[in-house]
Amino acid sequence: MSDEATAATGHEPDYLAQKGFRSWACTHDHKRIGVMYLIATHSFFLIGGILAMLLRLKLLTPGPALMSDHAYNVLFTLHGAMMIFLFIIPAIPSSLGNFFIPLLIGARDVAFPRLNLYSFWIFVVGIVITVASLLQPIDTGWTFYTPYSAQTASAVTALSCGMFLVGMSSILTGLNFIVTIHTMRAPGMTWYRMPLFIWGMYGTSVIQVLATPVIGITFVLLVAERLLGIGFFDPAKGGDPLLFQHFFWFYSHPVVYVMILPAMGIISEVIPVFARKPIFGYKAIAYSALAIGFIGFLVWGHHMFVSGMSTVASVIFSFLTFFVAVPTGIKIFNWIATLYRGSISLDSPMLYALAFIFLFIIGGLTGLFLGSLATDVHVTDTYFLVAHFHYTMMGGTIMGLFAGLHYWFPKITGRMLNEKWAKQAWLFIVVGFNVTFFPMFILGMQGMPRRFSQYPEKYQPLNILATVGSWILFAGIFIMFLNFVRSLRHGARAPDNPWQGLTLEWTVPSPPTVENFETIPTITDWPYGYGKKKRQAK
Amino acid sequence: MTTHDPHKGAPVEARLGIWAFLATELLLFGGLFTAYLVFRLEYPELFHREHLRLSRVLGTLNTVLLLTSSLTMATGIAAIRHGRQRTLQIALALTLALAAGFLGIKYVEWSEDFSHGLFPSSNLFFGLYFVMTGLHGLHVILGMTVMVWLLWRARRGDFSAEYNTPVEVTGLYWHFVDLVWIYLFPLLYLIG
Numbered sequence: 173m174s175d176e177a178t179a180a181t182g183h184e185p186d187y188l189a190q191k192g193f194r195s196w197a198c199t200h201d202h203k204r205i206g207v208m209y210l211i212a213t214h215s216f217f218l219i220g221g222i223l224a225m226l227l228r229l230k231l232l233t234p235g236p237a238l239m240s241d242h243a244y245n246v247l248f249t250l251h252g253a254m255m256i257f258l259f260i261i262p263a264i265p266s267s268l269g270n271f272f273i274p275l276l277i278g279a280r281d282v283a284f285p286r287l288n289l290y291s292f293w294i295f296v297v298g299i300v301i302t303v304a305s306l307l308q309p310i311d312t313g314w315t316f317y318t319p320y321s322a323q324t325a326s327a328v329t330a331l332s333c334g335m336f337l338v339g340m341s342s343i344l345t346g347l348n349f350i351v352t353i354h355t356m357r358a359p360g361m362t363w364y365r366m367p368l369f370i371w372g373m374y375g376t377s378v379i380q381v382l383a384t385p386v387i388g389i390t391f392v393l394l395v396a397e398r399l400l401g402i403g404f405f406d407p408a409k410g411g412d413p414l415l416f417q418h419f420f421w422f423y424s425h426p427v428v429y430v431m432i433l434p435a436m437g438i439i440s441e442v443i444p445v446f447a448r449k450p451i452f453g454y455k456a457i458a459y460s461a462l463a464i465g466f467i468g469f470l471v472w473g474h475h476m477f478v479s480g481m482s483t484v485a486s487v488i489f490s491f492l493t494f495f496v497a498v499p500t501g502i503k504i505f506n507w508i509a510t511l512y513r514g515s516i517s518l519d520s521p522m523l524y525a526l527a528f529i530f531l532f533i534i535g536g537l538t539g540l541f542l543g544s545l546a547t548d549v550h551v552t553d554t555y556f557l558v559a560h561f562h563y564t565m566m567g568g569t570i571m572g573l574f575a576g577l578h579y580w581f582p583k584i585t586g587r588m589l590n591e592k593w594a595k596q597a598w599l600f601i602v603v604g605f606n607v608t609f610f611p612m613f614i615l616g617m618q619g620m621p622r623r624f625s626q627y628p629e630k631y632q633p634l635n636i637l638a639t640v641g642s643w644i645l646f647a648g649i650f651i652m653f654l655n656f657v658r659s660l661r662h663g664a665r666a667p668d669n670p671w672q673g674l675t676l677e678w679t680v681p682s683p684p685t686v687e688n689f690e691t692i693p694t695i696t697d698w699p700y701g702y703g704k705k706k707r708q709a710k
Numbered sequence: 711m712t713t714h715d716p717h718k719g720a721p722v723e724a725r726l727g728i729w730a731f732l733a734t735e736l737l738l739f740g741g742l743f744t745a746y747l748v749f750r751l752e753y754p755e756l757f758h759r760e761h762l763r764l765s766r767v768l769g770t771l772n773t774v775l776l777l778t779s780s781l782t783m784a785t786g787i788a789a790i791r792h793g794r795q796r797t798l799q800i801a802l803a804l805t806l807a808l809a810a811g812f813l814g815i816k817y818v819e820w821s822e823d824f825s826h827g828l829f830p831s832s833n834l835f836f837g838l839y840f841v842m843t844g845l846h847g848l849h850v851i852l853g854m855t856v857m858v859w860l861l862w863r864a865r866r867g868d869f870s871a872e873y874n875t876p877v878e879v880t881g882l883y884w885h886f887v888d889l890v891w892i893y894l895f896p897l898l899y900l901i902g
Contacts, residue, residue, distance in 0.1 A: 284727065343734050346730075347727060347730045347734070351723050351730065354722075354726055355723050355726065382733060382734070382737055383737070385734045385740075386737055386740065388738055389738050389739075389741030390741060393741070393742075396830065400837075401830070401831035402830050402831055402837035403831070403834065403837065404745060404749075404834070404838075410749075410834055412752070415748055419741055
């Protein structure tokens with residue numbers, strides 16, 4: 173590929189030209205590091221997905237079948253832990269963020285390229301330790317609640333160490349991005365001329381730096397509890413299990429915005445390109461990203477309404493939770509206003525962006541049900557909750573990720589995707605997703621609790637529906653990945669700017685050269701002047 | 711972008727990076743301080759009774775050592791900003807010695823605790839005491855490791871009035887480690 177590309181353009185070789193293990197393992201190139209993260213995180217998406225298929229298969233019948241109850245506990249724990257810590261959290265920031273932040277702000281690399289490589293290898297060591305913990309797979313649920321997690325014989329200690337390292341990698345990546353965005357922007361790129369993906373990544377990075385250390389210390393305390401016999405979280409020794417939950421959610425709630433903000437950034441890039449209209453309400457979208465990041469730190473208690481927190485605290489957390497809906501609503505309003513009267517072309521990135529809006533509205537609004545105290549008592553720990561967070565995480569973050577992957581695949585690989593396959597995959601995914609998860613809202617309202625391997629027979633029909641849906645969903649994701657792999661070899665060569673985008677990554681070759689830009693561009697305008705001759709950013 | 715004025719210190723990337731890192735460290739220790747607050751409010755008598763078992767003399771001595779090491783570190787940075795390489799080397803060596811003294815005293819304290827049958831599992835106060843001073847001690851060791859490397863580079867003549875970013879950044883980290891101790895000392899040793 174590289175030889176032809178060099179011959180064709182006569183410029184520097186592209187970033188993929190160099191071959192060999194060392195050229196990847198020791199690279200400081202943000203693009204290569206991004207690609208390595210892409211592969212690492214997506215392999216856990218596939219493993220986590222296969223686990224989910226097994227769980228759904230088990231739930232086809234109400235009684236004991238297929239696997240023991242303990243095996244079921246292990247599978248849903250691993251499904252949750254892998255999907256959250258090893259896939260959704262790092263998927264967009266570490267892969268697409270690494271690849272595209274420098275390209276979108278007109279820089280040659282991130283601020284600390286060597287640190288970037290270290291973060292990647294810390295991530296890998298974390299993964300290895302996590303995988304090693306599978307010798308005695310944990311069965312605590314992905315939330316590691318004490319006192320059970322402090323007592324179980326499963327490998328909680330090993331997994332905590334693995335997660336600590338994954339978190340450290342996440343912190344260093346966030347730190348790198350904050351400094352990059354502050355100091356490496358091309359001349360003329362003021363804050364209000366930055367693409368909105370950068371605003372989203374900025375909010376994400378701040379959360380990564382400020383929230384992740386708290387889960388780090390939580391894991392340290394959990395390990396200390398297990399190894400040294402301290403009783404911080406053990407009521408028998410005077411400790412407080414609620415304290416663990418506070419610590420855990422002080423990280424794990426803000427981190428849902430680590431997942432969603434970059435996805436929202438991608439949606440803000442894709443929609444104007446495929447609606448051929450300037451983004452509506454640029455500043456509102458930018459500031460709402462920061463607002464979500466900020467308020468996200470103040471709502472963790474809504475995970476603990478039934479854990480025995482004081483009523484006053486619950487009321488305050490409930491109120492603040494409603495507050496997060498405001499900036500989220502602002503974003504959705506702005507995207508829809510951008511679509512309004514645009515010249516919409518339904519290419520695959522746009523289809524995923526629309527799926528994001530549709531599914532995330534459902535996910536977001538059901539979040540308000542859970543955030544209000546009275547309804548929450550009714551639906552806590554039922555399938556309603558499971559449906560809600562799959563609509564936000566999979567329907568939100570992962571649809572945003574898929575939009576980004578389809579949008580940027582030509583830039584990353586230099587090849588176009590097969591559009592027909594992409595659309596078929598999209599159809600399967602959207603139909604399959606809704607058939608899988610919508611019945612869970614109803615099951616939850618009817619009172620089916622989560623995390624049980626067996627259930628009363630009256631819930632079976634909807635469970636069958638959900639399991640069939642998971643097969644459709646799996647087929648869609650399979651087609652999508654087949655399309656990725658096939659297009660790497662057989663896709664048409666990508667032009668520099670297949671979608672006529674105005675952001676900087678489309679001004680460089682596909683795939684980009686090692687140095688990204690021959691000369692660093694000077695920015696004179698915002699990147700959303702679609703459909704108009706000239707539009708000042710102000 | 712990496713242009714910088716020697717009078718303003720390290721380039722903006724490095725300064726922003728280390729401050730973001732310190733923010734992360736602050737939140738890391740923040741979890742422990744929160745746990746301290748929660749348990750202290752819940753068990754005031756336990757905290758009062760147990761804190762008397764710690765040696766205030768050794769704690770004070772350690773505070774003096776660490777504060778002085780911050781001074782020597784700052785002296786080193788001020789010196790290299792004016793290009794005085796020899797002073798930097800002496801300052802780094804002194805800082806290392808003071809840090810080693812701190813750890814030595816910590817070792818004596820812990821050994822005495824163990825010999826009196828005080829372990830992390832003894833009660834919540836000592837659980838917190840060992841985890842907090844242990845995590846802080848790890849930070850001291852990390853800082854010393856970096857300073858050994860700095861000293862080696864300083865002896866090679868890597869640093870000058872124009873280039874001293876690693877020294878300045880390590881200095882900020884070291885002051886942070888010192889600052890954490892300034893909070894740990896009264897919370898664990900003094901407040902009854």
